[in-house]
């Protein structure tokens with residue numbers, strides 16, 4: 001049932017939320033700060049209006065965002081209105097939410113790739129975060145924004161903009177964040193929680209991958225690898241090994257960063273990042289993958305040393321090195 005959505009405005013979305021009740025607010029698998037912030041920000045605002053609202057996700061709410069939803073308790077009611085936030089397509093609903101796929105009344109999203117699965121779609125591909133849209137909807141509708149709602153919405157903008165460092169950070173994102181700061185939110189504490197501290201397990205994972213990092217091609221290509229064996233040896237949860245791709249990029253002079261993770265025996269998922277000029281999407285396409293110019297991925301089969309060789313044989317020429325294999 002994709003492609004059926006009617007595009008609506010901020011004012012339409014506000015009107016719709018105000019005239020409906022008994023909301024299930026759905027967000028995507030592996031919820032990030034924007035998913036959590038937009039889901040709970042909207043939920044708390046609707047509850048403050050005396051409406052019934054719950055946040056649903058097929059994955060558990062991550063503990064690191066518990067400062068947003070600490071005192072949240074699901075309410076008991078029969079849902080009448082299904083809203084999605086930050087949710088680009090129905091494959092991201094996950095097992096538990098799949099059942100709502102064809103019944104979404106309104107989607108609020110900032111992914112240009114949104115598959116228009118909902119009856120109504122508020123989409124702004126220029127918005128840094130879905131939270132930016134939720135804020136505008138609440139404001140437009142004169143709906144209640146308290147300190148907790150403001151903290152939720154600020155969190156989504158901060159996370160999706162990489163603490164206002166990524167290219168997608170807009171003047172508008174800064175202006176909305178500034179308005180949210182006006183609600184007295186503990187922004188320094190929030191940013192420390194989001195960007196500075198990590199679990200001890202995560203710290204150990206990073207220590208491991210840094211110890212085992214390798215560089216190639218005059219130190220312009222850095223590679224980290226995580227095998228199933230490694231995960232087993234460390235005794236750390238699989239999820240602690242997610243999102244490592246930025247680590248090789250932290251080294252000065254590195255132009256291509258490669259993160260290799262064993263998904264099945266002899267099957268490796270590869271994430272590639274580029275600092276500036278190298279098009280990693282083209283490199284990954286040669287191995288059957290794809291993505292964006294500066295962030296792409298592919299799957300490569302073989303044992304770890306074979307995988308590294310296969311990768312270097314396509315990375316080297318793309319970076320202007322002679323094909324040193326053959």
Ligand SMILES: [Mn+2]
Nearest residue numbers: 034086130160
């Ligand atoms: Mn988002």
